[in-house]
Amino acid sequence: MARSAAQARVPGGPSLLSIGQVLAKLNPEFPDLTPSKLRFLEERQLVSPARTESGYRKFSAADMERLRFVLTMQRDHYLPLKVIRGYLAEMDAGRTPELPGGSVPSPSMLSSERRFTKDELIREAGANALLLGDAVSASLILPSDVYGEDALAVLKSLVELQRSGIEPRHLRGFRAAAERELGLIENALMPVSRRKDASSRARAAEMAREIAGQLEVVRSSLIRSALTRLDS
Incomplete structure (x- = not known):
């Protein structure tokens, strides 16, 4: 799947980006991305940037696409890198694999996560302001000026659950359970x-x-x- 550094040595060019340029493009979507994390992803063979004769890393458009995919799978689907690496290896081999939980679009099809205002979130989910307020009160959705697709997915589920008589207040224990799991992870x-x-x-x-x-x-x-x- 990964190219070796020797195979990837190319002169720098306008179509290739430095680490600083990569961070400038991706940090608005992934603010926790740092040079050390980029190098860590390279060590784990998730991305294989080219190298100049001086040894500087240079990232192509395909590398950027791959990085965005990896970071999105981590952030939005909580997938470990070894699972993502296996998926990408299957893609590189010309197969159409599935990730746990169902099919996932290929890196070339992956777009940036959408953002929603409060009114847009309510409209997209087919909900109402009262349901969103109840979800925030139950700590199922964190209050914000702008919401992501994860909040949209939760609100859509709450709309469906409400049709079965299950209200956000019935799910308050979910936040407590999540906090207990976080405690387990922090201790580990x-x-x-x-x-x-x-x-x-x-x-x-x-x-x-x-x-x-x-x-x-x-x-x-x-x-x-x-x-x-x-x-x-």
Whole structure:
């Protein structure tokens, strides 16, 4: 999947971007992206920038597309890097793989996440201001001036749940459960998070996503088991 540094050595050119230029383009979407995280992603073979004769990294448009995909899968789907790397390896081999939870568009099809004002969010979700207010009160959606697609997905689900008689106030325990899971993750990461170097911070962030993914597997399995008992 990844090109070696020797294979990728090319002279710098106007179509290739430096690390600083990459950060300038991607930081508005991914404010936690840093030079050390870019190097970490390269170490994990998620992206393989070209090198100039002097050894400076240079990123192509395809590298940018790939980076945006990786960062979006981490942020919006909480997928560990090894899962994303396996998916990209399948794509590079000409296959059409699926990620856990269903199919995901290829990097070339992935666009920037949309943002919504309060009124736009309500309209897109087919909700009303009262339901959004109840969702915020129940800590299911964080109050904001601008909302992302995750908030839209939650509000759409709340619209459907309301049709079955399930209101946001019935789901207050979800926030408490999420906070308990966060506590588990923080305790597990303590040995790594005590180190203050950039590499350790990047590894801690990746470990957090991996642990969150495993907790999601356990939670989904418990729900499926409970549904099976209902059917029997």
